[in-house]
Amino acid sequence: MTSNNYIVKHTLLIYLYEMSDNSNLNNKVKDIIQKYQQVSIDKSQECFFNGCKELAIESHVLQKNGIINFIVDNKNHVYEMKHNLFKKPCFYFKYTGFNETLKYKGFCNTHDTALFLQIENKNVDFSDYNTFLLFTYRSMMMERRKKLNVIHCNDLIMNSHFLNSHIDTSYLRHYNKQTFLGIDDAKYYEEIILNNIIDNSKKDFSFITLEIPKIEICASGVYTYETTDEINKIMLNTNKINEPLTEIYFHLIPQQNKSIVLMGCLNKKKSICWHYIKSHLYYSPETLLKKISDLLLRNIETWACSSNFYTTRIKPHERKILNITNYALDSNDERSDLPFNLFDNIVYKK
Numbered sequence: 001m002t003s004n005n006y007i008v009k010h011t012l013l014i015y016l017y018e019m020s021d022n023s024n025l026n027n028k029v030k031d032i033i034q035k036y037q038q039v040s041i042d043k044s045q046e047c048f049f050n051g052c053k054e055l056a057i058e059s060h061v062l063q064k065n066g067i068i069n070f071i072v073d074n075k076n077h078v079y080e081m082k083h084n085l086f087k088k089p090c091f092y093f094k095y096t097g098f099n100e101t102l103k104y105k106g107f108c109n110t111h112d113t114a115l116f117l118q119i120e121n122k123n124v125d126f127s128d129y130n131t132f133l134l135f136t137y138r139s140m141m142m143e144r145r146k147k148l149n150v151i152h153c154n155d156l157i158m159n160s161h162f163l164n165s166h167i168d169t170s171y172l173r174h175y176n177k178q179t180f181l182g183i184d185d186a187k188y189y190e191e192i193i194l195n196n197i198i199d200n201s202k203k204d205f206s207f208i209t210l211e212i213p214k215i216e217i218c219a220s221g222v223y224t225y226e227t228t229d230e231i232n233k234i235m236l237n238t239n240k241i242n243e244p245l246t247e248i249y250f251h252l253i254p255q256q257n258k259s260i261v262l263m264g265c266l267n268k269k270k271s272i273c274w275h276y277i278k279s280h281l282y283y284s285p286e287t288l289l290k291k292i293s294d295l296l297l298r299n300i301e302t303w304a305c306s307s308n309f310y311t312t313r314i315k316p317h318e319r320k321i322l323n324i325t326n327y328a329l330d331s332n333d334e335r336s337d338l339p340f341n342l343f344d345n346i347v348y349k350k
Helices: 011-019 027-042 109-120 129-158 169-198 228-238 267-281 285-298 307-330
Strands: 058-060 077-083 091-097 103-105 205-213 217-224 247-254 258-266 303-305
Touching: 027 129, 077 307, 091 307, 103 129, 109 129, 129 169, 129 205, 129 217, 129 247, 129 258, 169 205, 205 267, 205 285, 217 285, 247 267, 247 285, 258 267, 285 307, 303 307
Parallel strands: none
Antiparallel strands: 058 103, 077 091, 077 303, 205 258, 217 247, 217 303, 247 258
């Protein structure tokens, strides 16, 4: 089996935007691909809940009321991390309306309401096991939707006679195959977590909860603990990965006067990564903020910040931040320190 991030790493992003330097990839080709990207995002999707055939609604991976509303400006906007395959760097920040922030098509209205009711309430208990599961399940399904959208876009490209003369479709077929394997691996975790949500007696995951002074950022994501170097060593020794690699779940949730950090993993993987997760409880405040900064710039694509945070901490260093984020995509050691700290000179007491 392959892992969620063992797909030849970020290859589609790098492959496409490097081609943008090639004179053969003219504006017409770019326009067609960007149109296909938007078609893939906008197309109707079925609900992810098992067996449901209803159409998915657009949901927020982190809810508007109770999370995103704590970082909006007076125009109800935030700055959201985005990416564009034909920009260098491909990541950028977009000024986004409250209603459009961190959205994806995951579940029909019935299942979205029923599954996530507990964390849509005003008084969420962030130390509760089921709360952690629900935030994690949402982020898992958003990652699956992203992968399916890319696969659909690749299919449109491969079926275009015009684009076939400009793009190596065998490469895209390989990418789709690897991405499907990544989705299959993710389903292993998704099934366990959904069973835990439905059956309150199951406790197959462990997590930590940290309260810190308010950071005007909200984030939610899944990433693989094993580095690319570690994965390559496994592949070198065995020529295959026999079980899904280790998923880490991370959520940064702003509240009125504080921020909450949730971080966890599957119990069966604790022997591999629990020391790493638990270490966040014992870091000095400065080190903890640097670790969070590294996660946001390298591991977690799904995040947004307030206009104030963007203006004071990102805009003055935006080119450097985006270059570092793109550099991190190429790194084979995803746990190394990055040469920038979003929270530099912020001091607080734990």
